[in-house]
Amino acid sequence: MSATLAPFPTDFPAAPISRRLVGYLRLARDNGFAVGVREGLDALRLARAVDLSRPHQLRWGLRALLCSRKADWARFDELFDAYWLRRGMKRAALIDGETGRHGASKDLGGAGGLAEAPAREGNDAAAAPGSGKSDGASTAETLSTTDFRHLNDPDQLAQVYALTERLAARMRARLTRRERQRRKGHRLDLRNTIHKSLGTGGVPMRLAFRARRAKPLRLVAILDVSGSMSLYSTFFLRFLRGVIDNFHDAEAFVFHTRLVHISPALRERDFERALERMSLISAGWSGGTRIGDSLATFNDNYAAQVLNSRSVVMIVSDGYDTGAPEKLAGELARLRRRAKRVIWLNPMIGWRDYEPVARGMTAALPHLDLFAPAHNLESLAALEPYLARL
Amino acid sequence: MEPSRDDLHRGFTEAGYIASSELIMAISLMRRLARPLLIEGDAGVGKTEVAKTLAVALDRPLIRLQCYEGLDANAAVYEWNYQRQLLAIKIWETEQVSAAEKERHVFEEAFLLRRPLLEAISQDVPPVLLIDEVDRADEEFEAYLLEVLSDFQITIPELGTITAKSIPYVILTSNGTRELSDALRRRCLYHYVEYPSEDKEMRIVAARVPDMEPALAAQVVRFVQAIRREDLEKKPGIAETLDWARALVGHDIADLEAEPELVRDTLLCLLKTRADSAAVSREVVERILGKAV
Numbered sequence: 001m002s003a004t005l006a007p008f009p010t011d012f013p014a015a016p017i018s019r020r021l022v023g024y025l026r027l028a029r030d031n032g033f034a035v036g037v038r039e040g041l042d043a044l045r046l047a048r049a050v051d052l053s054r055p056h057q058l059r060w061g062l063r064a065l066l067c068s069r070k071a072d073w074a075r076f077d078e079l080f081d082a083y084w085l086r087r088g089m090k091r092a093a094l095i096d097g098e099t100g101r102h103g104a105s106k107d108l109g110g111a112g113g114l115a116e117a118p119a120r121e122g123n124d125a126a127a128a129p130g131s132g133k134s135d136g137a138s139t140a141e142t143l144s145t146t147d148f149r150h151l152n153d154p155d156q157l158a159q160v161y162a163l164t165e166r167l168a169a170r171m172r173a174r175l176t177r178r179e180r181q182r183r184k185g186h187r188l189d190l191r192n193t194i195h196k197s198l199g200t201g202g203v204p205m206r207l208a209f210r211a212r213r214a215k216p217l218r219l220v221a222i223l224d225v226s227g228s229m230s231l232y233s234t235f236f237l238r239f240l241r242g243v244i245d246n247f248h249d250a251e252a253f254v255f256h257t258r259l260v261h262i263s264p265a266l267r268e269r270d271f272e273r274a275l276e277r278m279s280l281i282s283a284g285w286s287g288g289t290r291i292g293d294s295l296a297t298f299n300d301n302y303a304a305q306v307l308n309s310r311s312v313v314m315i316v317s318d319g320y321d322t323g324a325p326e327k328l329a330g331e332l333a334r335l336r337r338r339a340k341r342v343i344w345l346n347p348m349i350g351w352r353d354y355e356p357v358a359r360g361m362t363a364a365l366p367h368l369d370l371f372a373p374a375h376n377l378e379s380l381a382a383l384e385p386y387l388a389r390l
Numbered sequence: 391m392e393p394s395r396d397d398l399h400r401g402f403t404e405a406g407y408i409a410s411s412e413l414i415m416a417i418s419l420m421r422r423l424a425r426p427l428l429i430e431g432d433a434g435v436g437k438t439e440v441a442k443t444l445a446v447a448l449d450r451p452l453i454r455l456q457c458y459e460g461l462d463a464n465a466a467v468y469e470w471n472y473q474r475q476l477l478a479i480k481i482w483e484t485e486q487v488s489a490a491e492k493e494r495h496v497f498e499e500a501f502l503l504r505r506p507l508l509e510a511i512s513q514d515v516p517p518v519l520l521i522d523e524v525d526r527a528d529e530e531f532e533a534y535l536l537e538v539l540s541d542f543q544i545t546i547p548e549l550g551t552i553t554a555k556s557i558p559y560v561i562l563t564s565n566g567t568r569e570l571s572d573a574l575r576r577r578c579l580y581h582y583v584e585y586p587s588e589d590k591e592m593r594i595v596a597a598r599v600p601d602m603e604p605a606l607a608a609q610v611v612r613f614v615q616a617i618r619r620e621d622l623e624k625k626p627g628i629a630e631t632l633d634w635a636r637a638l639v640g641h642d643i644a645d646l647e648a649e650p651e652l653v654r655d656t657l658l659c660l661l662k663t664r665a666d667s668a669a670v671s672r673e674v675v676e677r678i679l680g681k682a683v
Contacts, residue, residue, distance in 0.1 A: 034576045042423045049422055050415075060415035065423070068575035070430060073582040190472035194479075198493050202479030305566050308459075 021047055024062075024083050031079055033066045055084055147375045163377055164235060165242035217387060218249040218310050220339070222298065224317030225254045226289035232347045232375070236316050239380065241266045251306045255294035261302065289320055291360055292327030299334050311339045312387065316374060318348050321360030328360050332367035342367065345374035345383075392421050393448060401447025406597045407439060408590055416581045417444060417559075426539050426560035428524075428575065431583030433565060434627015440583075441520035441561040451517045453558070455506035457527035463534065467544055468508045471501045497548035507535075511542055511554035519558040523565055524574075536574050586628060588615050594628060599635045609646045610635050613653075616678045617660060622669060626660040634659035647679050 021043055029035040042065055050057035059080050067073045192208030221240050225233045233254075240252040244266045251263045307313070313335060321328055336342045344364065349372070365371060370386060373379045393401070395411075395418050402409040417440075420427050429437045445452035455466055475496045482492050504512065510519040524532065538544060542554035562578060564570060586594060588611055595607045602610075614631045626634075637656050643649055654675050661667045 034572065036576070039576075042425070045423060046419060049419075056411070057415065060412040061419055063412065064416035064419055064427075064579040064581055065425075067580040067582075068428075068572070068578070069580070070582055073580065191470060194470075194472060194475055194496075197479070198489060201489065202476070202483060202492070305569050 017047055017052060018044055020084075025066075027083055028066055028079060031075075033072060033076075033079075034068050035066060039065060058084070160235065160377065161238045164238045164380070165245070217312055217340075218306075218308060219243055219312055219314060219387075220251045220253075220306050221314045221316065222253045222255065222259075222295070224256070224289060224291070224315075226256045226320070228289070228318050228320050229316075229347070232316075236374075237266075251302075253298060253302070255289075255291070255297075257290050257293075259294040259297040289317075290323045291317060291319070291321040292323040292325075292331050295328065295331035295335060299331055299338075303335070303338050307338045309340055312341045312343065313339045314343050314345060316345045316347075318346055319344075319361030319364065323360070325359045325363035329363040329367060332364055336367050336369075341369040343370040343372065343383075343386075344368045345372055347373070347375040349373035349375070392418075394418075398447060402443055403597075405443045405446040407436070407443040408586075408593045408597060409440075409443075410590075413440065413581055413583075416579050419579055420559055423579070424557060426521075426562055426578045427581060428562045428564065428570075428578035429581050429583060430564050430566065432585065432625060432627060434629045435583045435585060436628050437563040437583055438520065438522055441518055441522075441563075444559060444561065445518040448518065448559075450515060450559070451513070452520060453506050453510045453517050454520045454522060456522045457524050457531070459526055459528065461527045461531050463531075465505060466507050466531065467505050467538075468546060469503045469505065470497070470548075471503050475501050499549065502546070502549070507538055508544055508552065510558045510560075511538075511544065511556075512552065513558070514555055516556040516558050519560045521560065521562045524562045525564040525566060525570055529571065532571055532574055536571075536577060539577060585618060585625070588612065591615065591628065591631060595631065595635050598632050599639060602635055602639050603644065606638065606644060606646070607635065610638065612681075613646060613678060614660065616681055617670065620670065620674065620678075622661070622666045623663050624661075624666060626662075630660045630662075650676055650679060653679065 022040070025035050025040055025043055043062060046061045046065060047058065050061055052058060059077075062080065063073070063076050067076055189208040189210040193204050193206075196206045196208060197204040221243060223233065223236050223240060237254075240262075243250050244252055244263055251261070252266055254260055254262050332342065346361070372383065372386075374383075395414050398414050398417055399409065399411075402414070416427055419425070429440055431437055441454075442452060444450075478496050478501070479492060482495065487495075502508075506519065510517055521535070524535070527535075539560060542557055543551050545551045591611045591614070592608060595602065595611055596604070599607070611631065614626055614634070618625045634656060637659050638646075638652075641652060641656070643652060646653055650672070654672060657667065657670060657675070661670060
């Protein structure tokens with residue numbers, strides 16, 4: 001690749017390289033690279049330091065400067081070629097919304113017709129068989145024992161959404177308090193002991209102790225959004241959003257036929273917009289649920305990053321899997337080796353006479369630390385003491 | 391005096407590290423832009439080696455901070471030598487000196503234990519500071535590190551603020567155990583180390599295991615390249631290739647294909663998990679050997 005730089009635009013006959021560079025930085029920023037004022041200045045400084053007749057040098061320099069993760073590294077060349085070497089211009093100039101971390105919200109927000117999927121999901125929930133159980137009930141207490149699929153009144157829904165998010169917040173608060181109470185020091189803090197001893201002529205009368213820093217739990221939620229779960233997925237998305245907002249360290253994934261990381265989308269301030277982004281992510285899925293394959297994706301691509309010894313993995317699914325049960329069992333076993341706990345929430349347990357007969361579910365059971373219902377708020381709240389004990 | 395890119399290239403080659411021009415560019419920019427360099431890549435591709443080689447190439451001391459979960463300022467920045475302080479207080483007990491004077495005395499620099507970060511900024515010539523596996527440290531430490539790396543000064547309450555005598559070459563490596571914060575990433579130049587190409591790996595083996603026959607080295611490299619394409623939990627890195635090459639040299643082999651048994655037996659140099667060694671069965675070895683040679 002010995003191509004030279006594309007010529008400067010003719011309407012700026014004396015346009016210095018910096019003008020071209022600024023244009024490039026703007027393009028890079030629009031494409032989700034982290035470009036701030038400092039990066040701009042450094043890029044100019046860099047341009048002065050390299051031999052501009054050899055575009056490779058500029059490429060290497062800018063690549064080191066502008067990239068900040070592997071994904072950036074991989075897509076840098078295309079953007080560079082498009083701008084500086086006028087190659088494949090059309091493709092790269094398209095702003096890639098899904099990978100763009102910084103520009104993403106701006107770019108997606110304006111797009112029309114994207115709210116289709118959340119609307120559909122909402123309708124599903126609203127059109128759910130509204131059996132008499134929740135008729136007229138509007139107090140939080142009744143709501144908390146009502147199966148999610150029996151809720152259909154918009155007011156009730158709004159209340160349950162709020163409760164769900166608050167529940168997630170409370171879980172976090174409880175966990176933190178527990179951690180603090182455990183903070184009784186066991187190791188002598190020599191530094192402070194000596195400080196205190198100065199007043200008594202060097203005799204350590206008052207001892208200072210050091211507390212072991214407790215680390216909060218890290219929650220990783222993996223949510224099934226397949227057709228069979230559609231009555232519940234909106235609620236759990238709300239719940240996950242509450243979790244993401246309140247836990248310092250939480251990650252959320254959804255799967256259907258494949259696994260998608262949705263934490264960035266959930267962090268969107270406006271929940272409607274978050275749903276919008278998610279509908280983009282999940283658009284056009286069809287076919288059966290592939291729990292095993294989705295977990296394999298998780299184990300291969302994300303586990304190393306998001307799991308540590310303090311992680312609790314929460315899988316929310318009804319266990320109806322069209323893949324091989326052995327695959328599911330194998331992946332769960334791998335998962336369990338990495339995480340502190342693997343819990344599986346199944347909304348169907350709440351149904352009367354439910355037995356985990358789904359083949360996938362049977363295969364999964366031996367690899368779970370907890371298999372619990374999650375069909376109403378009460379059952380979600382019951383998780384809290386379990387998590388607090390960990 | 392800044393080393394030119396050519397100097398760096400030469401230095402790296404002489405130290406036995408085959409560096410891409412891109413990496414050399416990133417290193418030369420560290421100095422010019424006063425930014426640390428964050429190196430990511432799979433395990434065993436030689437991330438740590440970059441810092442070690444840079445220290446050799448520049449003839450500077452290498453100061454290494456190995457990160458781990460629970461790493462705190464005491465282990466990374468500085469600590470007072472409490473035992474000596476206690477002793478000093480005892481010794482001074484009988485002297486007619488005021489308590490304030492005693493306090494000043496025990497918080498002198500002589501009682502300070504310098505940990506890597508403090509050590510790195512108090513050198514006269516800029517050293518190479520390697521912050522290894524920064525993703526293992528906690529978020530709190532990462533935030534502190536960010537502060538040190540932008541200001542290059544450290545505040546010790548008893549002594550005041552210590553400003554860097556020289557700005558070290560800072561190299562951070564990460565294995566992706568935890569996602570690093572965007573702030574730290576933005577602060578750093580970035581370099582991603584991939585598994586080497588066949589040609590590059592060949593040159594690495596030639597540089598590091600010089601007493602290996604070139605023909606055998608070529609076989610070894612082709613075998614490793616092929617095994618990386620298998621579905622493994624832990625793909626062998628360059629370190630593993632070199633280990634294996636050295637093991638084979640020790641066994642005095644001339645041709646891999648002639649010794650499938652020995653290849654299978656020495657594979658423990660390349661495959662580090664049980665699942666992987668089970669996955670690479672005899673048949674697989676023979677298939678790869680058939681292709682590799």
